[in-house]
Amino acid sequence: MSVTSSKDATISKAPRRSNWLHSDAANICTLICATNETKGRELWERVCQGDVEAATTAIFTAYNSARGRIIRVAYQQKVPAAAFGAMLSDGWDHDHHWLIRAANGTRGRRTLKCWFDRAAFDVSHLPNPVTVYRGGTIPPGRDWSFLATGISWTLKLETAAFFARRFPHMGDPTIVRATVPRTFIKAHMTSRDEDEVVILDLIKHVSLEPVPPGPTM
Numbered sequence: 001m002s003v004t005s006s007k008d009a010t011i012s013k014a015p016r017r018s019n020w021l022h023s024d025a026a027n028i029c030t031l032i033c034a035t036n037e038t039k040g041r042e043l044w045e046r047v048c049q050g051d052v053e054a055a056t057t058a059i060f061t062a063y064n065s066a067r068g069r070i071i072r073v074a075y076q077q078k079v080p081a082a083a084f085g086a087m088l089s090d091g092w093d094h095d096h097h098w099l100i101r102a103a104n105g106t107r108g109r110r111t112l113k114c115w116f117d118r119a120a121f122d123v124s125h126l127p128n129p130v131t132v133y134r135g136g137t138i139p140p141g142r143d144w145s146f147l148a149t150g151i152s153w154t155l156k157l158e159t160a161a162f163f164a165r166r167f168p169h170m171g172d173p174t175i176v177r178a179t180v181p182r183t184f185i186k187a188h189m190t191s192r193d194e195d196e197v198v199i200l201d202l203i204k205h206v207s208l209e210p211v212p213p214g215p216t217m
Helices: 017-026 028-032 037-048 052-061 064-076 081-102 109-119 144-149 157-164
Strands: 130-138 152-154 172-180 185-189 196-199 207-209
Touching: 017 028, 017 064, 028 037, 028 064, 037 052, 052 064, 052 081, 064 081, 064 109, 081 109, 081 185, 109 185, 130 144, 130 157, 130 196, 144 172, 157 172
Parallel strands: none
Antiparallel strands: 130 152, 130 172, 152 196, 172 207, 185 196
16 A cells, blocks of 8 residues: 655645646656656656666655656656556556546546557456446435446455445445446456456446445445
């Protein structure tokens, strides 16, 4: 689990979206390493040459709130696919909410799809079609189908159940289930043993899955 530094408060005050490209590209070295611009420049130069190790180091050197902005610049400056994929994978796995924000929040699915298409993660090991699950809590007054609009899904029912039961005070624990073509899967993340799959196409047909009994958080 990544830890957000108190210094993140400074970086998280991002400029308006219309100025992101110019300001972040101009200050990419300090976005990577706010305390040592020289180190940030060295890492960025290696990233631009396609160095996968440098790409991973750059993401984990940066403050959490800067990671999505770095990936945005990397995409726009056409960082080689292998290095870009390393940045996107590590950034998504640890700070996907900052990546979504950098992609223009909930309206950024098209941008995220461009990023994942550039990374071209291999999902050929998955079956076709793929059964996926998504768990969450339904606040009072909301319909359960809104869960199907999410981006992060899982291949494991038990993982979906964990997220469904995670915050019982916020609403009704709920799991939705869908079967989708493998082409819908943009990435398969396994580092946290959650079997997460990233789906950016909207899923039209979902069904409710009973939440198995288990402990709440």
